[in-house]
Amino acid sequence: MREHSVGIVSPRSEHFDEPLNFACGQSLPAYELIFETYGELNATASNAILICHALSGHHHAAGYHKEDDRKPGWWDACIGPGKPIDTQRFFVVSLNNLGGCHGSTGPTSENPTTGEPFGPDFPQPQVDDWVDAQARLADRLGIDCWAAVVGGSLGGMQAMAWSLRYPDRLRHCIVIAAATKLSAQNIAFNEIARRAIVSDPGFAEGYYLREGTQPTQGLALARMVGHITYLSDDAMASRFGRELQPGDPDEAGTEAQEFQIESYLRYQGQQFSSAFDANSYVLMTRALDQFDLTAPYEGDAVAAFTQASCEFLVLSFSTDWRFSPARSREIVDALLAAERPVSYAEIEADEGHDAFLLPIPRYLAVLDAYLKRVQD
Amino acid sequence: MREHSVGIVSPRSEHFDEPLNFACGQSLPAYELIFETYGELNATASNAILICHALSGHHHAAGYHKEDDRKPGWWDACIGPGKPIDTQRFFVVSLNNLGGCHGSTGPTSENPTTGEPFGPDFPQPQVDDWVDAQARLADRLGIDCWAAVVGGSLGGMQAMAWSLRYPDRLRHCIVIAAATKLSAQNIAFNEIARRAIVSDPGFAEGYYLREGTQPTQGLALARMVGHITYLSDDAMASRFGRELQPGDPDEAGTEAQEFQIESYLRYQGQQFSSAFDANSYVLMTRALDQFDLTAPYEGDAVAAFTQASCEFLVLSFSTDWRFSPARSREIVDALLAAERPVSYAEIEADEGHDAFLLPIPRYLAVLDAYLKRVQD
Numbered sequence: 001m002r003e004h005s006v007g008i009v010s011p012r013s014e015h016f017d018e019p020l021n022f023a024c025g026q027s028l029p030a031y032e033l034i035f036e037t038y039g040e041l042n043a044t045a046s047n048a049i050l051i052c053h054a055l056s057g058h059h060h061a062a063g064y065h066k067e068d069d070r071k072p073g074w075w076d077a078c079i080g081p082g083k084p085i086d087t088q089r090f091f092v093v094s095l096n097n098l099g100g101c102h103g104s105t106g107p108t109s110e111n112p113t114t115g116e117p118f119g120p121d122f123p124q125p126q127v128d129d130w131v132d133a134q135a136r137l138a139d140r141l142g143i144d145c146w147a148a149v150v151g152g153s154l155g156g157m158q159a160m161a162w163s164l165r166y167p168d169r170l171r172h173c174i175v176i177a178a179a180t181k182l183s184a185q186n187i188a189f190n191e192i193a194r195r196a197i198v199s200d201p202g203f204a205e206g207y208y209l210r211e212g213t214q215p216t217q218g219l220a221l222a223r224m225v226g227h228i229t230y231l232s233d234d235a236m237a238s239r240f241g242r243e244l245q246p247g248d249p250d251e252a253g254t255e256a257q258e259f260q261i262e263s264y265l266r267y268q269g270q271q272f273s274s275a276f277d278a279n280s281y282v283l284m285t286r287a288l289d290q291f292d293l294t295a296p297y298e299g300d301a302v303a304a305f306t307q308a309s310c311e312f313l314v315l316s317f318s319t320d321w322r323f324s325p326a327r328s329r330e331i332v333d334a335l336l337a338a339e340r341p342v343s344y345a346e347i348e349a350d351e352g353h354d355a356f357l358l359p360i361p362r363y364l365a366v367l368d369a370y371l372k373r374v375q376d
Numbered sequence: 377m378r379e380h381s382v383g384i385v386s387p388r389s390e391h392f393d394e395p396l397n398f399a400c401g402q403s404l405p406a407y408e409l410i411f412e413t414y415g416e417l418n419a420t421a422s423n424a425i426l427i428c429h430a431l432s433g434h435h436h437a438a439g440y441h442k443e444d445d446r447k448p449g450w451w452d453a454c455i456g457p458g459k460p461i462d463t464q465r466f467f468v469v470s471l472n473n474l475g476g477c478h479g480s481t482g483p484t485s486e487n488p489t490t491g492e493p494f495g496p497d498f499p500q501p502q503v504d505d506w507v508d509a510q511a512r513l514a515d516r517l518g519i520d521c522w523a524a525v526v527g528g529s530l531g532g533m534q535a536m537a538w539s540l541r542y543p544d545r546l547r548h549c550i551v552i553a554a555a556t557k558l559s560a561q562n563i564a565f566n567e568i569a570r571r572a573i574v575s576d577p578g579f580a581e582g583y584y585l586r587e588g589t590q591p592t593q594g595l596a597l598a599r600m601v602g603h604i605t606y607l608s609d610d611a612m613a614s615r616f617g618r619e620l621q622p623g624d625p626d627e628a629g630t631e632a633q634e635f636q637i638e639s640y641l642r643y644q645g646q647q648f649s650s651a652f653d654a655n656s657y658v659l660m661t662r663a664l665d666q667f668d669l670t671a672p673y674e675g676d677a678v679a680a681f682t683q684a685s686c687e688f689l690v691l692s693f694s695t696d697w698r699f700s701p702a703r704s705r706e707i708v709d710a711l712l713a714a715e716r717p718v719s720y721a722e723i724e725a726d727e728g729h730d731a732f733l734l735p736i737p738r739y740l741a742v743l744d745a746y747l748k749r750v751q752d
Contacts, residue, residue, distance in 0.1 A: 184612035184637045188604045191638040192597060195645075199593035201577055217575035221568060225601070228564045236560035242668065259665065261560045262567040269571075289635065292618065 004080045005072060006038040006063035006087050011103060014140050020098070020133060026123035029112065033137050034103030035059045035095035038079060039087035041141070047376035048143045049085060050134060050170075051075065051094040052151030052158035055226070055284050056276060058102035061094035062087075077359035084367035089376045090147060098133050099125045099284065101277035108209065108277050120206025120279055127154075127291045131161045135169065145169050147374055152176035152356035153323060154284070157291050160331070163308040164293070172374050173308070174367070176315045177356040179327035180301050180334070181292040186322065189229050190285040193222035197278050206279050215278045220269030222281060227268050232319035232352030236261060301334035308335075312342040313370045315363070317355040343370060380456045381448060382414040382439035382463050387479060390516050396474070396509060402499035405488065409513050410479030411435045411471035414455060415463035417517070423752035424519045425461055426510060426546075427451065427470040428527030428534035431602070431660050432652060434478035437470035438463075453735035460743035465752045466523060474509050475501045475660065477653035484585065484653050496582025496655055503530075503667045507537045511545065521545050523750055528552035528732035529699060530660070533667045536707070539684040540669070548750050549684070550743070552691045553732040555703035556677050556710070557668040562698065565605050566661040569598035573654050582655050591654045596645030598657060603644050608695035608728030612637060677710035684711075688718040689746045691739070693731040719746060 013034045021027045036059050041048060051061050053074075062079035064072055079085045079092055096104040099122060107122040114121075138146065149170045151159040156178025163173045182190075197203055200218025204211040228236075240261040247254035248263070297303040312335055316328035325346045335342040347363045349355035355363065389410045397403045412435050417424060427437050429450075438455035440448055455461045455468055472480040475498060483498040490497075514522065525546045527535040532554025539549045558566075573579055576594030580587040604612075616637040623630035624639065673679040688711055692704035701722045711718040723739045725731040731739070 181618060183609055184616040184618065184635070185604065185607075185609045187618070187635050188600075188612065188637050188641055191635075191641060192600050192604070195593075195600065195642065196572060196597055199597065200575075217571075221572055221575065221597070224564075224568050224571065228561065228568070231561075233559055233561045236564065240560040242557060242560065242563070255662070259560070259563050259567075261564050265564055265567060266571065286631070 004082050005076065006080050008067065009036050009038065009060075009063040009065065009073075011036050011059055013103065014137060016136055016140075018136075020129065020136075022123045022129045023126040024124045028098070028105065028123060031098060031105035031133070032103070032109075033095050033098070033105075033133060035093055035137065036061065036063075036073075037094075038062050038092040039090050041091040041143070042376065045143050046145070046147060047089060048091045048093060048138075048141070048146050050138070050146050050149045050162075051079070051085075051092060052130075052134070052149065052155035053094070053097065054151070054153035054155045055288060056272070056281070057155065058100060059094050059096040059104075060102070062092070074357060077357070078364065078367060084364050084371055085150070086371065090371075093137070093141065093143075095134065095137060097125070097130045099280060099287070101280040106277065107206075107279035107283065117209045118279075119209060122279065122283065124283060125287055127157050127161045127287060128165060130158055130287075131165050134158070134162075135166055138169065145171060147376060148172035148174055148371070150174040150176075151178070153178060153353065154288050154291075157288075157293070160293055163310050163312070164304060167307055167309045170310050172313065173310045174313045174315075174370070175328075175331060177317055177320055177323045177328070177353055178331070179323050180294055180304075180331060182289055187289045189225055190289050193225050193285055194282050196221035196225070197282060203278060206282075208278065214273075216273045219273035219276065219278045219281060220266070223272035223276075224265045224269040227265060229322045230353040232321065232350060234319060235351050235354075238350070240264065301330065302337040305335050305338035305340055308338070308340055312340060313367075314342060314344045315356075315366065316346045317349045317352070317363075318346060319350055320353045320355060322353040380458050381452065382456050384443065385412050385414065385436075385439040385441065385449075387412050387435055389479065390513060392512055392516075394512075396505065396512075398499045398505045399502040400500045404474070404481065404499060407474060407481035407509070408479070408485075409471050409474070409481075409509060411469055411513065412437065412439075412449075413470075414438050414468040415466050417467040417519070418752065421519050422521070422523060423465060424467045424469060424514075424517070424522050426514070426522050426525045426538075427455070427461075427468060428506075428510070428525065428531035429470070429473065430527070430529035430531045431664060432648070432657070433531065434476060435470050435472040435480075436478070438468070450733060453733070454740065454743060460740050460747055461526070462747065466747075469513070469517065469519075471510065471513060473501070473506045475656060475663070477656040482653065483582075483655035483659065493585045494655075495585060498655065498659065500659060501663055503533050503537045503663060504541060506534055506663075507541050510534070510538075511542055514545065521547060523752060524548035524550055524747070526550040526552075527554070529554060529729065530664050530667075533664075533669070536669055539686050539688070540680060543683055543685045546686050548689065549686045550689045550691075550746070551704075551707060553693055553696055553699045553704070553729055554707070555699050556670055556680075556707060558665055559703075563665045565601055566665050569601050569661055570658050572597035572601070573658060579654060582658075584654065590649075592649045595649035595652065595654045595657060596642070599648035599652075600641045600645040603641060605698045606729040608697065608726060610695060611727050611730075614726070616640065677706065678713040681710050681714035681716055684714070684716055688716060689743075690718060690720045691732075691742065692722045693725045693728070693739075694722060695726055696729045696731060698729040
């Protein structure tokens with residue numbers, strides 16, 4: 001079962017004293033980054049791969065924290081000995097981004113100017129700010145140039161941003177189920193998620209930690225909205241159909257009988273709301289909405305990618321309607337027009353956007369084949 | 377401008393004293409139905425068309441209530457002199473369904489056993505219950521057999537239910553942008569809408585009228601969710617793209633700059649929440665979720681439609697992803713297998729599910745051509 005696992009891992013933390021200036025104009029005077037590493041850095045530091053996480057992700061991408069952990073890290077399907085991101089060859093670095101809520105400095109951290117948690121006063125990060133912080137972590141670890149920067153969804157946006165912002169610091173860029181910018185529909189779903197959070201009286205304008213409240217219902221709703229959009233219509237149909245089950249009599253607004261999909265979504269929402277910080281969720285969705293790779297190039301993706309000097313692998317999934325294959329093909333088309341080396345595969349998968357997290361054989365095979373020709 | 381309008385119309389109301397037994401087991405001892413009629417009933421009462429409304433619809437389908445009304449009824453594009461549902465030929469009846477909040481008995485009406493508004497104690501209607509109430513209204517108006525029963529979305533479900541429940545009481549059934557039952561994804565969106573409402577503290581377990589509160593934020597959120605799913609991705613992209621505009625400084629949780637789609641959705645949500653009853657919205661979405669035309673026939677749509685004896689027109693819209701053309705084709709396939717007369721058209725339209733309300737030339741032309749061969 002765990003034979004291809006990196007096994008028990010422990011997060012590390014690095015403190016940074018040099019202020020980080022965010023694109024929004026605010027800055028963090030000092031900050032912590034929490035991260036995990038899997039495998040060994042070689043003598044020339046040429047075998048390092050950076051993993052960039054998506055909206056609600058974190059640094060724990062592979063392995064287990066304790067022997068009795070029920071689940072491994074979020075991308076254990078792809079990272080480990082003999083897996084596509086092979087820890088027998090590569091030194092893998094996975095961090096929690098600034099503004100998150102899993103150990104890197106974020107809204108729940110102490111604001112040094114007030115002695116209270118930052119809460120809603122944490123600076124709004126952009127994808128570029130995360131990339132800058134990741135570059136400093138690379139410096140600290142002695143990594144001048146990544147063998148590859150890899151990410152799915154919002155993580156894929158970070159990988160693309162690396163290729164433009166630090167073109168000499170990565171040799172390969174692997175962009176999975178992403179887009180150069182969100183569509184209006186994507187933004188609309190995120191706005192509903194944010195509105196659910198900020199209109200929950202427990203949100204207290206973001207000062208819920210100080211007020212001793214929690215926007216539990218709002219955050220649960222936000223997650224429910226996200227969850228629907230990560231699954232395909234077909235995946236939902238085959239998994240839940242219209243099956244009924246008894247409702248929870250202790251839960252307001254549920255019926256004696258309800259559809260399985262209803263209780264499933266509610267359960268997912270509740271789990272998430274007890275594990276994620278609401279201000280972080282607002283910041284992360286805003287960063288996602290505001291990302292536009294082409295903005296500094298007057299909307300021209302070809303001009304943007306002309307700045308890149310690495311090789312690209314772009315992957316999409318057939319039933320992903322949040323970041324559809326069409327959005328990946330836009331990336332590929334721009335890379336081709338910019339005469340950058342690019343490989344592309346659309347993976348047949350029923351699972352919608354969620355597919356990028358799952359052990360889908362053809363997906364793993366394509367990733368494996370590509371990484372086999374990445375020099376370590 | 378108003379030359380093809382039915383002009384100024386006034387709603388009528390009918391009181392019914394005979395108890396109506398709902399499928400859920402509860403019953404209403406007496407009730408009111410509010411409705412409008414356009415055109416004249418002929419001597420043989422053979423020219424009557426029933427309009428069934430969708431989720432948030434009502435009886436005011438065409439014309440104006442006052443000279444200075446800014447907008448006509450919700451289906452004015454289709455109903456009027458010289459329009460597809462031609463009021464020079466047909467007598468058109470459009471009612472507000474039971475459980476609604478526009479004048480027919482619903483959650484805001486007085487519960488005779490308590491003297492207070494029904495609130496959450498209003499019986500949960502099913503599509504069949506609405507059809508039964510509509511049949512009694514037909515009796516009252518002296519209409520034995522409708523020339524046609526017509527509806528879009530949830531209204532299309534009512535039209536189909538008519539064809540099975542009262543097969544001798546309609547000659548034509550026009551089903552627009554509908555399905556024999558909702559998919560898990562559709563149910564999931566409705567569950568999020570309900571959850572937004574019931575988790576708003578102002579909902580007060582449905583007794584907000586008694587408590588003097590209102591679940592304004594929850595209802596607004598519910599509408600925002602619905603609104604996204606009624607529009608196509610393309611329609612949103614062409615209408616809003618990623619255009620920015622100043623945020624509302626008085627509105628919590630908005631930024632100095634925000635995307636147009638965000639403020640548009642928020643505005644739509646606010647408008648709706650001041651005009652619609654939250655308990656009605658919960659009831660209507662539950663009726664939509666619970667509708668399954670095939671349930672009494674062990675899931676067999678062909679066996680279901682074998683009960684029908686009318687002719688069918690089925691219409692769908694190319695970019696409708698809430699009730700996609702594939703769902704309409706399922707209806708058509710079942711009708712063909714049941715050897716019922718059916719015409720089908722998929723209309724090219726960018727507007728998603730909303731298209732069924734809009735004056736799209738080809739849509740109006742198809743409807744017009746079909747109704748021209750319906751005898752009045």
